[in-house]
Amino acid sequence: MNAQTKPSPTVFDVQRIRADFPLLSRTVHDKPLIYFDNANTSQKPASVIEAVDDHYRRHNANVSRAVHQIGEEATAAYEGARDKLARFINATSRNELVLTSGTTQSINLVAYSYALPRLKPGDAILTTVMEHHANIVPWQLMAARTGATVKAAPIDERGELIVEKYIEMLTPEVKLACVTHVSNVLGTVNPVREIARECRKRGIPLLVDGSQAVPHRPVDVQALGCDFYALTGHKMLSPTGTGALWARKEHLEAMPPFFGGGEMIREVRFDGTTFAEPPHKFEAGTPNIAGFVGLSAAIDYYHSVGFDAIHSWEQQLLAYATERLREIPGLRLVGEAKEKEPVISFLIEGAQATDLATLLDLQGVAVRSGHHCAHPLMQFFKVPATLRASLAFYNTREEVDAFITALLKVRKLLM
Template sequence: MSPQAFDVDRIRADFPILAQQIRNKPLVYLDNAATSQKPSSVISAEQLYYEQFNSNVHRAAHALADRATIAFEGARERVRVFLNANSTQEIIWVKGATEGINLVAQSWGRENLKPGDVILVSMLEHHANIVPWQQVALQTGATVQPVLVTPEGDIDLDDYRSKLTTKVRLVAVSHVSNALGTINPVADMIRLAHDVGAKVLVDGAQATPHLMVDVQALDCDFYVFSSHKVFGPTGIGALYGKQALLEAMPPWQTGGEMIERVSFDGTTFNQLPFKFEAGTPAIAQAVGLTAALDYLGLMDRQAAEAHEQALLARATEVSRDIPGLQLVGTARNKVSVLSFNIDGIHSNDIGTLLDQQGIAIRSGHHCTQPLMSHFGITGTARASFAFYNTMAEVDALFSGLQKIVKIYG
């Protein structure tokens, strides 16, 4: 089937939640960086699983288990294609990007890091890509060093190069900043890290909803993403790792499925990818994720990205009309995220007052407290746009902000 042309009105009809009203106002959902909405096909796919082939996978000999296993492993193949991994053995199911990062930290990190080693972490990172490295540093004697950002919200590549020594064993960096929308130059950062022998983990949670990702072209060692950010169900995500690295890593969690043989004399572990997948997995969610990735696969992704960029350009332009509004994060290369503050108005108040007008945004530190401290602020208001948002919704946001400014004026 050929990709469908981009038509925002038609696409909005695929997302039933967008048709509702909030506080007697049409819902304007601009909190997509926190979680995305789901098309009907995703909702139906999960329902169909429960109605027709609900069963545990891999370990039974009956028809429902066969159907569930085929769908579940088909989902793994769908993720492999989505990321352009070399093999399904490189795709590990996790609860989301956070669990994927913790898996790498506690398996690869504890096995490979030692006192004197350095973990470089960009200052743009979500706490989920900071705290796991701090914890493994405490366990191994390694140290975590931040990579600075520019006033515009770009990674300071000069600072990065200066800190890339042979002591650096791992670089942890987001493909896209959740707080600012900055698209980081991860391909260049990976190349430079590999030049000094370091491995690189890329947090792709905010990239996959907007960008086409090719892990082989990037040459990253690890890549993580979350289903719920990419129009799929909550509770599932994937870790990509280069096969040779994953084979050398010890299991993180243990239990059923990830074993080959258990006795009181010892245990041997299953092959990849099952070695890292203890217990009953999120089967229904994997089925839903397949539907989400299929949905994206039928879309003209370049046209969708162009539409999102047009929304961001419009929002950036009309933000100048709001007295006292300052944008936070003005990188030239960014996805459709607009973070801002308004003089004399707390970001949480902005979020609350917009909600009274049916407009959903995010406010606070966005789980990026080191970044906010670097900018000398406690948080921002953040509007994040997806391909199903419209120019009319951008205008509704700024009409709402004008009303708020008048209240405080």
């Protein structure tokens, strides 16, 4: 059994969980904070904050560079985070996991180290209209350097990927396919296993952006069948500047290093350098050691709550919030996929998204407004921006009610 799927408690005590998150108790503009910007970054439980604090107070040293006691402690903690994360996503080996600053660095690593040496004029990279810029711009940079092209599979008005069209676009010139596991704007969950199966039939490697999936659901990279899986720590209760790239062993062994420097070598001579084995050959320089200590504590926290309980509660919140939003006159939901994670984008007729977000902030409600680093998706829906409320398992129905009350109030001010 994957550790993520450990049985969860029969009763989900959200108030007990909220007590573990210090920031949730603060006020904003003299109002209790309602934090609905979790797709942007999650809040951190006290155990994560304390783990980082303890590292700097008691174990602060560089990793893999000393035989003294605290150096060994720091190294054990850092490499222990790799072990936990490998188990968390059910990697075959810890050596398949490159620790990075987040999904953006992970995807760029694949772009520069895997794609760039292989692409040539006439080749193509396939992505989708719903991708975050981090899964578009690196491929455009590669295309500009190699003469390859970037193709985007379409979505429908519900915000669902047209899977048969994606599969149809897996033509022989496609040398790499990409897809987000969960849309950061729509919450849409894409059928990664089906896509990976079709890619394997054609010998096309598949990269998955897992930033918005890992905080909400168990991820098993072996079961998914993809070739690369990128994730970000700060969206999953961890410090900023943490993340990882999981990749199949054969890819990592064939890929040249992306960055050069210390800790990614066996020996440096002026007549040539011998690189370390994966994953270390991709980890030049001093890493975010304390950040990964925090990520390790975050994984422990997820295990203590259980993903069955997390997913059940978040789906209840998503359904309730969607139902309440439908009550608001002139509100348009953007993205109504059948399978979603708790991300809701919407517009209100006659009101700018940024104005709504600004006024909601004065009511203590933190939501996101803008294009959400997804310009092509905004262009598809023919809107400049949306308002996005993204929920997490520490949010409550009472917060949803207060959000709706605040939204009705600010809507009235703008009408």
